[in-house]
Amino acid sequence: MNRESARWSATLIAPAFVAGAILLTIVIAALGPSAMVPPLPGPGRQPPYSLDLRPDGHLVVALAxxxxxxxxxxxxxxxxxxRRHAAPDVRRTRLLVAAGCLAAGVLAFLPPVGSADHLNYAAYGRIAVLGLDPYVTVPSAVPHDPVAGAVEEWRNTPSVYGPVATGVQALASWVGGDSVRLTVFVLTLVNAAAFVATxxxxxxxxxxxxxxxxxxxxLWAVNPLVVYQLAAGMHVDTLAVAFVVAALVVESGxxxxxxxxxxxxxGLVALGPAWRHRRDPRRLLLIAGSATLxxxxxxxxxxxxxxDxxxxxxxxxxxxxPWKLVQRALQAVFDDGAYRAWIQTGSLLLMVVLSWLLLRAGAAGRVGSPPGVPESGAGEARLVALAVVVAWLFATPYALPWYDGLALALLAMVPASTLDWFVVGRMALLSxxxxxxRQLDQPPDLSWLVTVVRTQVVxxxxxxxxVALVWWAARAGARARTRRA
Structure with a gap:
C-alpha cells in the first residue's frame, strides 16, 4: 500500500468501519432482550433501558x-x-477519546451485550449481602431469590472473582435490592467509569x-472490539485493567x-515494575510490599x-x-483427566519460551520501541509487563475474548510494533x-457457530x-543478536 492508500485508510475506511461497528453494538443493546442480550428482571422504569423489541436471534447475531x-x-x-500517514491532529485525537468515553457512557444505560456474566456478578453480590459466602455458596442454593435465581449458566459455580470485585458486586446488590435490573445498572456505571478512566x-x-x-x-477508547467486549459486555476485566494501568502510570503497589x-x-503485570526496579531494592520492596499487603x-x-x-x-x-485440539487428541488415547497436567505443563513452558522471545525482541527494539532504541525506565516496565501478558494470553488453555483487553491497554502504553497485529488478530478471532x-435463547440452526467456528476453525x-508469533519473535531477536556480533 502506498501513501495515498494509507491516507484513505486513515481518513475514510477506519472512521466509517469503527463508527459503524460501535453504533451497531449500541443498537444491539438498545433493541433489548434477545439472543445477544439477557433479560433483566425488575421494574421497567429502572435503568438500564431498552426498546424491548425482542428482535429475532438471527438478526442480532448477524449484527454482532x-x-x-x-x-x-x-x-x-x-x-x-x-503508521503511513502524516502526524495526526491532536484535537481530532481528543475527539476520538471523547467519542469512546461517550459510547461507554451510553452503553452504561443500556443492557449488557454478548454474555450473561453480569447476571453472575449480580448473584454473587446478592449472596454476599445475604450474609453468605459467594466463594462457597452457589446461586442455585438460593433458587427463590429474585437476583440469584436469574443466573443463566453458572448456577452451580461459586465466585471465581477477587474480593475487590466481590465488594463492588455486593455494593451494587445493596443498592439494587431485589431488582436484577438496578443491580446490573450499578455494575454498568462502575464498568463505564473504569473504561473511561483507562x-x-x-x-x-x-x-x-x-x-x-x-x-x-x-487501541482502547474507540477500539470496536474493546467497546463490544468490555464496555458493552461489562466484564470485571475492565475494572482490573483500570487498576493495573493506573499502577503502571504512577508506580503504585x-x-x-x-x-x-x-x-x-x-498480577502478571507486576513483573514489569519488578524488572525495572531490580537494582533498587528499597523501591522494589516498597512496591512489592504494598501490593502484597x-x-x-x-x-x-x-x-x-x-x-478455591x-x-x-x-x-x-x-x-x-488451540489447547482444545490437544485435549481432543489426548482424549482419544487417555481417560478423562489424565491429560490435564500435560496441558498445564505445556502451556507453562510455552508461556516461558514466548515471554523470553518477546523480551529479547523488545530488547532489540522490535517490540514497542523504534529499531535500535529500546525502552527504559517506566517504558521498560511496561514492555516487560506487555511481553509476559501477551505470552500468557497466547499460551493459556483457558481464554475468552475480553481477557485480551489487558494486552491492548498495555500495548497502548508503548510505541507501535508488529506485535500490534498479533494482539488485534487474536482478539478478533476470539470475538x-x-x-x-451466551448459551440460552440461541437459534438452533446457528449451532454451527459453536460446533464448527468455536471448536474447530478458530x-x-x-x-x-x-506459531507465527513465535517465529516472528525468534527472528527479531536473532537478527539483533547477529548485528551485535
Missing amino acids: AVAVVGGAIGLVAGLYGL ALLLHRVTRGDPGRQRRAAL VLLGLGIAVKVTV TVAVAYWLAGPHAL QVLNASKSVSFAT AAYLPA PWLLLALT
Missing part, C-alpha cells in the same frame, strides 16, 4: 458478526493509516507524541494489589475459600484455544468464536497465529 468483522477491519485500517490515563501517558496518542485511542484483588491473573488484606477479609474456584478454573480448557458467549487459526 458485522460489528466484530467490520470493527476489526476499521481498527486495522486505522492503525495502518496512522482511556484518559492512556491519553495522558502518551502525551507529547500525537502519533502514540492516536494509536492509544484506537496499592493500585496493583487492587487490580490483582479484582482478577488474580492481572493490599492483596493479603483483601483476601483475608474475603475468607479462606476466596481462591480460581485454582479449579486454572485446570480448564476453553473451546476456542468471532464467541458470537455470542482453534486452528489461533494455533497458526501463535
Whole structure:
C-alpha cells in the first residue's frame, strides 16, 4: 500500500468501519432482550433501558458478526493509516477519546451485550449481602431469590472473582435490592467509569507524541472490539485493567494489589515494575510490599475459600484455544483427566519460551520501541509487563475474548510494533468464536457457530497465529543478536 492508500485508510475506511461497528453494538443493546442480550428482571422504569423489541436471534447475531468483522477491519485500517500517514491532529485525537468515553457512557444505560456474566456478578453480590459466602455458596442454593435465581449458566459455580470485585458486586446488590435490573445498572456505571478512566490515563501517558496518542485511542477508547467486549459486555476485566494501568502510570503497589484483588491473573503485570526496579531494592520492596499487603488484606477479609474456584478454573480448557485440539487428541488415547497436567505443563513452558522471545525482541527494539532504541525506565516496565501478558494470553488453555483487553491497554502504553497485529488478530478471532458467549435463547440452526467456528476453525487459526508469533519473535531477536556480533 502506498501513501495515498494509507491516507484513505486513515481518513475514510477506519472512521466509517469503527463508527459503524460501535453504533451497531449500541443498537444491539438498545433493541433489548434477545439472543445477544439477557433479560433483566425488575421494574421497567429502572435503568438500564431498552426498546424491548425482542428482535429475532438471527438478526442480532448477524449484527454482532458485522460489528466484530467490520470493527476489526476499521481498527486495522486505522492503525495502518496512522503508521503511513502524516502526524495526526491532536484535537481530532481528543475527539476520538471523547467519542469512546461517550459510547461507554451510553452503553452504561443500556443492557449488557454478548454474555450473561453480569447476571453472575449480580448473584454473587446478592449472596454476599445475604450474609453468605459467594466463594462457597452457589446461586442455585438460593433458587427463590429474585437476583440469584436469574443466573443463566453458572448456577452451580461459586465466585471465581477477587474480593475487590466481590465488594463492588455486593455494593451494587445493596443498592439494587431485589431488582436484577438496578443491580446490573450499578455494575454498568462502575464498568463505564473504569473504561473511561483507562482511556484518559492512556491519553495522558502518551502525551507529547500525537502519533502514540492516536494509536492509544484506537487501541482502547474507540477500539470496536474493546467497546463490544468490555464496555458493552461489562466484564470485571475492565475494572482490573483500570487498576493495573493506573499502577503502571504512577508506580503504585496499592493500585496493583487492587487490580490483582479484582482478577488474580492481572498480577502478571507486576513483573514489569519488578524488572525495572531490580537494582533498587528499597523501591522494589516498597512496591512489592504494598501490593502484597493490599492483596493479603483483601483476601483475608474475603475468607479462606476466596481462591478455591480460581485454582479449579486454572485446570480448564476453553473451546476456542488451540489447547482444545490437544485435549481432543489426548482424549482419544487417555481417560478423562489424565491429560490435564500435560496441558498445564505445556502451556507453562510455552508461556516461558514466548515471554523470553518477546523480551529479547523488545530488547532489540522490535517490540514497542523504534529499531535500535529500546525502552527504559517506566517504558521498560511496561514492555516487560506487555511481553509476559501477551505470552500468557497466547499460551493459556483457558481464554475468552475480553481477557485480551489487558494486552491492548498495555500495548497502548508503548510505541507501535508488529506485535500490534498479533494482539488485534487474536482478539478478533476470539470475538468471532464467541458470537455470542451466551448459551440460552440461541437459534438452533446457528449451532454451527459453536460446533464448527468455536471448536474447530478458530482453534486452528489461533494455533497458526501463535506459531507465527513465535517465529516472528525468534527472528527479531536473532537478527539483533547477529548485528551485535
